Amino acid sequence: MSMDVYVIGLALHPPAKRIIDKRLEEMVYETTRAALDDAGVSRGELDSVVLASSDEFDGRSISSMLLAMPAGAYLKDEIKVADDGAMGLCLSAARIRSGDFHLGVVASWCKSSKTDVEGFMRQKCDPFFTRPLGLNSTVTDALFAQAITERWGIELREVNERVVAAYQRASRNPRGMNHPVPTQSEVSDSPYESTPLRQAHRAPMTDGAVSLVMASGAWVDRHRDCRPMARLAGVGWATDGYQLGRERLSGMHSARIAWNMAMEQAGLASAAEADVVEIESQTGFHEAAYVRAFGLDDHPGLSPSGGPFAQNPYFCSGLINMAEAVLQVSGRAGRVQHERARRGVGHGCHGFAQQGNIVAVFESVEG
DSSP states (O other): OOOOEEEEEEEEOOOBSOOOSSOHHHHHHHHHHHHHHHHTOOGGGOOEEEEEOOHHHHTSTTTHHHHTTTTTOTTSOEEEEOSOHHHHHHHHHHHHHTTSOOEEEEEEEEEGGGSOHHHHHHTTSOTTTTGGGTOOHHHHHHHHHHHHHHHHTOOHHHHHHHHHHHHHHHTTOTTSOOOOOOOHHHHHTSOEEETTEEGGGBOOOOEEEEEEEEEEHHHHHHOTTOOOSEEEEEEEEEEOOSSOOHHHHHSOHHHHHHHHHHHHHHTOOSGGGOSEEEOOOSBHHHHHHHHHHHTOTTOTTBOTTOGGGTOOOGGGHHHHHHHHHHHHHTTOOGGGOOTTOOEEEEEEEESTTSOEEEEEEEEOOOO
16 A cells, blocks of 8 residues: 655755764754745644654753744644654554544754763663673674674674765755765774774764655645655664664564565565665664665665764764665665666664664655
8 A cells, every 4th residue: 555655845954073062953944944934844744743753862851841842843733752863754654544643743853962871871781680791882883783794694894894884975065064084994004992893983973853744635735836865665663672682683573574664565576676775774784784685785875974983973873874765765865866866765773783674665755
């Protein structure tokens, strides 16, 4: 059954290592305002607003009390998801598919610089069994790296090459940070953070925000002057178990489930039928694992944006990947535009060692 859900506008806030000249409310307002302008609709026309944010990353409890209105939710039906920015797109699509909503915004943001990320991640551990071990995102990513390296025989040289290639792609992205491109020796000689994970293997965190305007097919049909950017052809998500055993770390079960669900809905048999696949590779090990789990070996359209190595507002990096996929299929990706991109996949992950995964497939719209 057709998803009959469209993206009709979007905006990304210019990223920075630290955005200190704007309050979070200002970032969210400016990004959502720009997305509405891009779609050619007013806030008054909205019937749904989905907020995708984390109180811990925002550094305030019940942050939606302050950020709902800047995101356009004043006197609107508003709902929030706190898993990951990309989950906001899933929730917005589900609301539209219910038939009760027809025009909505999904907004996500993250000032990674405001928060002790590793301190926050430690608090996600079970207080009696795992927290005393000192687990955080660095350590669990390292455990993941060890497990997938053993499972697939991944060599460190491949990981280093993937990091350099990601930075090279990111350097062409007009919406990225334009980080300097390291050499392979600079990557391989950078300090260890947790074996085998080195500092340069990890995508640098940034501040940023993203908003997408989504509409039902019925709304698009009633507004003949609307020119949708993309149709959401398929979406899938899954969450794996919490315990970090070998099979949980290396099996990539939630990633495969989310990928297969989205591809089946979109009617695609394999990754070869997608022109662009934007994956959330928080480290070079993540990319090496995902290309194997998704069947992306030698795929010519692998993360042309550079993914998190271009910009990485940690909580909403997955939704930014989806925005990049939409820009690709609408021909608006700029210097990283993939030639004749008609189907684009966006991917996000969250939790310890990619516990949760979200995949969305977008198609270009004719006429």
